[in-house]
Amino acid sequence: MxxxxxxxxxxxxxxxxxxxxxxxxxxxxxxxxxxxxxxxxxxxxxxxxxxxxxxxxxxxxxxxxxxxxxxxxxxxxxxxxxxxxxxxxxGGDYARVERFWSTVLFDSWGELETSVRSGTACLDFYAWLAGRPETLERFQRMLSGHAEHIAPEVAGLVPVGETLLDLGGGHAAYPIRLCSANPALHATVVDRPEALNTAAVEEAGLAGRITLRPGDYDELDLGADFDTALLFNVVHGRTAAANRTLLRRVAAALRTGGAVVLLEHDEHPADPVDEAFTRVFSLNLFHGQGGQVYPTREIVDWLLAAGFGEPEVHPLESSPGQSVLIARMGGTR
Ligand SMILES: C[S@@+](CC[C@H](N)C(=O)[O-])C[C@H]1O[C@@H](n2cnc3c(N)ncnc32)[C@H](O)[C@@H]1O
Incomplete structure (x- = not known):
């Protein structure tokens, strides 16, 4: 400040x-x-x-x-x-981050009290974003920049088999890293069409092993028998009810013993500035998407209700205040 x-x-x-x-x-x-x-x-x-x-x-x-x-x-x-x-x-990456957040605060928080009063998001964040190509590009570059930063640690945690499903993984940074390191791995990325980064997959020479599927992960047939499913920074952008339904759909798309891996913000980070940012972030998620930064215990309850075992929780050293949760389908580890 x-x-x-x-x-x-x-x-x-x-x-x-x-x-x-x-x-x-x-x-x-x-x-x-x-x-x-x-x-x-x-x-x-x-x-x-x-x-x-x-x-x-x-x-x-x-x-x-x-x-x-x-x-x-x-x-x-x-x-x-x-x-x-x-x-x-x-110039540089942080100027882009600031341009994204300032646009969110000054252009999308105008009706904040309406969301708080009604209990329902009065903005559709992704539709709002789709109508602002420059802001969308900054958002995706911000996400992929952060993904590049934490991918070495995160990739070391993700259980890898032969097939991977990345829901809401548009920039494809994680499948690119995982497929590059694991020659037998094939990945499917589901995201909104405007978020899918075809160029990044082609540049990595992985178009034959990474399939980009445009569409709504709440509507598409997600397939079956995947070894691993990634839900990175997804559940905080949705209501609890929508997450319960999506986790049941993910469970049905995994083989027995397959793993769902979530990446989420901790509800109360230790650092006071991170804590203040997390409160702002959570309110923004509520206003634009009906979500929030959820307590880990609540996410665990959804996982157990969907048929997963108790997850392992790995706080990230490369991103203090974020954790990876790994839960196996059928309860085996
Ligand atoms: C917060 S971003 C996370 C991106 C990436 N997983 C990461 O952690 O860097 C959420 C992603 O979910 C996508 N998304 C949101 N709603 C979706 C839906 N209903 N169907 C498919 N993708 C969706 C967004 O376009 C966005 O790319």
Whole structure:
């Protein structure tokens, strides 16, 4: 948080109003390209405005908010990225993550209280995303970037046989890694058509062993006798009732002794910033998808009710606050 205000400065909601406005100004700066424009060095407001193709007075006023909130510094008339903005927001993966989250917060939370009042998601997140190709691309790149980061650890945990079903696995990062390491493995990825990354599978030379199936995993015939099914970051985006039904369908698609593997966020991570993010994430899931970050005990109850054995739970070292759950069909391990 760049702005350092102490509690004596006013009511907490006033401070939150200022930091929210500062974050909205930073979002405008991200969308306008302010931080990359200052990556080479400081600029006066009129030259900055010319670089980002914007109005000079508006740019100066925006830059002053960004200075007040710690995103920029000013020396005389020249504005520069703060070290934090230069490091994280002038380009690269984190700038993409911030653009995704700021769009979610400012463009999709407008009716948040309607969801809370009614108890039903008033936004259809994936339909909302499908109508925003740039945001969809940022979302999928964010997911695949995180998947690449944790895949070495996760792939070491996944029980591998000859067949793998990855539900909601659109970017295909996990099947690509698992099939590359296991020459006998064939994988099927089910996802919405706009999420399936055909190019990544072809680039990996795995089009013959990874089948991409566009469609709804609640509707499609999922097949039978799979050795392994992945449900990574899926159950938190659904209601409890929908998860119970899907887990029964997954159970029917596995052979006896086959494994379902879930990747989920821990309900209460140890780090206080992770805890605060998880609460925001959970509310966002409720508003957009009717889901939430579920307690592990509740997920275990769904698994047992679907015919799986008690799962092994593996907290991830490469992603503190996330765990992999592995449960076998028929209760054998
Ligand atoms: C949070 S992402 C997780 C992606 C990936 N499994 C991972 O962990 O990186 C959820 C994925 O489920 C897909 N999805 C959501 N609802 C779906 C549905 N009804 N049928 C098929 N795919 C769906 C989304 O398009 C998205 O790719």
């Amino acid at each position: 760049p702005l350092d205000l102490d509690e004596g400065d006013g009511p907490p909601s006033f401070l939150d109003m200022i930091t929210t406005a500062g974050y909205r100004a930073a979002t405008a700066a991200l969308r306008l390209g302010v931080f990359p424009a200052l990556a080479e060095g400081s600029l006066p407001a009129d030259e900055l405005a010319a670089r980002i193709d914007a109005d000079p007075r508006g740019t100066a006023l925006l830059a002053d908010v960004l200075v007040a909130c710690g995103y920029l510094t000013v020396d005389g008339e020249r504005y520069a990225n703060s070290p934090m903005a230069g490091k994280w927001l002038a």
